[in-house]
Amino acid sequence: MRIFITRPIPESGIKLLRDKGYEVLVNEAAKDRAADKQEILAGVKDAGALLSVLTEKIDAEIMDAGSPSLKVIANLAVGFDNIDLEAAKQRNLMVTNTPGVLTNTVAEHTFALMLAISHRIAEADKFTRAGMFNAWGPMLLLGSDLAGKTLGVVGLGRIGSRVAYHAAKGFGMKVLYTDVRKDENFEREFNAQFFENIDDLLPRCDYVSLHVPLLESTRHLMDERRLKLMKTSAYLINTSRGPVIDEKALALSLSKGWIRGAGIDVFENEPKVEPELLKLNNIILTPHIASATEETRSKMAELAAKNIIEALEGRVPPNLVK
Ligand code: GLV
Secondary structure, rough: EEEEEOOOEEEEHHHHHHOOOOOEEEEEEHHHOOOOOOHHHHHHHHHHEEEEEOOOEHHHHHHOOOOOOOOOEEEEEOOOEEEEEHHHOOOOOOEOOOOOOOOOHHHHHHHHHHHHHOOOOHHHHHHHOOOOOOHHHOOOOOOOOOOOOOEEEEEEHHEEEEEEEHHHHHOOEEEEEEOOOOOHHHHHHHOOOOOOHHHHHHHHEEEEEEEEOOOOOOOEEHHHHHHHHHHOEEEEEEOOOHEEOHHHHHHHHHHOOOEEEEOOOOOOOOEEEEEHHOOOOOOEEEEOOOOOOHHHHHHHHHHHHHHHHHHHHOOOOOOOOO
C-alpha cells in the first residue's frame, strides 16, 4: 500500500509509516513551495492514503484521482478548511486532522505576537541594528504592558482556552470571551466573563485574539464595522485563519489609528500579504508559523501518520473530522 505525502514533513512521521511496511512517496519537489495540483493528482493515484498540508485545496478531482484505492486524507494541521469535506463524505473517504499536539505552541506564538507588538520588538531591533541607540532614553520606544489589561478571546476551543490560561495565570490579564457555547467551569477557573455577541466584547478589550475556525459564519468576522468597535488603544492578534479578518479594513484601521496595533500570522490570500500592511510599523507579521517548532511539527507528523495507520488497518482514526 502506498502513501503519498504532498510536501516534505518531519522524518519521525514518515518513519512510523515505513516501519509499518507502507511505501511512502514524498513530493520532495515541493520543499519550499506549495505542491502543484498536477503533482498531487499524479501522486495520489493508487495511493491508500494522502497526507496533505494546508497550502493545498483537496477537492473532488484529487479524491477521484485516488479512487478506488484512496481511503483516508490526513491533514497535517488542526484546521481543515482546505479540504472539501462534502466531497469526501460523498466518496466515503475519511478525513483527519492533528488537534491537541499544537495547542501550546500556537498559544505561545500568540503571546510572542502580543509581546512583540506591545513591547515594539521589531521596531526596536531595526532601531538597534541601524546604529540609532545613542543613549538610554526615558521616552525611547515606549510600549504597553500586558499585565492588568483585558484580553478578549474569540473562540474558546483548545487554543483559545490555552491562551486564556497564560493570560490569566501568567500575565495577570482579565479574560473576556465569546464562543457559540458558554463554559461556566472555565469562567469560574479563570474569573472570565462570557459575551454572547462579539460586538459587546470588542469595546471592552485591550487585546483581542482570534481562535475560531474558518467557516462561512467567521469569514470577515473582523470587518470594518467591528474593527471600529475596538478601542483605539487596542491590539488585534490573529493566529487562526487569515480570512477571519478583512485585511484591507485592517490596513485602514491601523493607518487611521482606529486600533493601536496588530500581530498577524495568517493572511487572507496566503502567501500574498495585503501590500498596505507591509508599509505599517504598528503591525508585526509572521508567515503562518504559529505551530512551527521542531517538537510540535514532529508531533503533528507522527499524529497524521497514526491517523493513516489506524484508518488503513480498519479502525477509526483518533482524529476523524466529522
Ligand atoms: C495551522 O494553521 C493549523 O491549522 O494547524
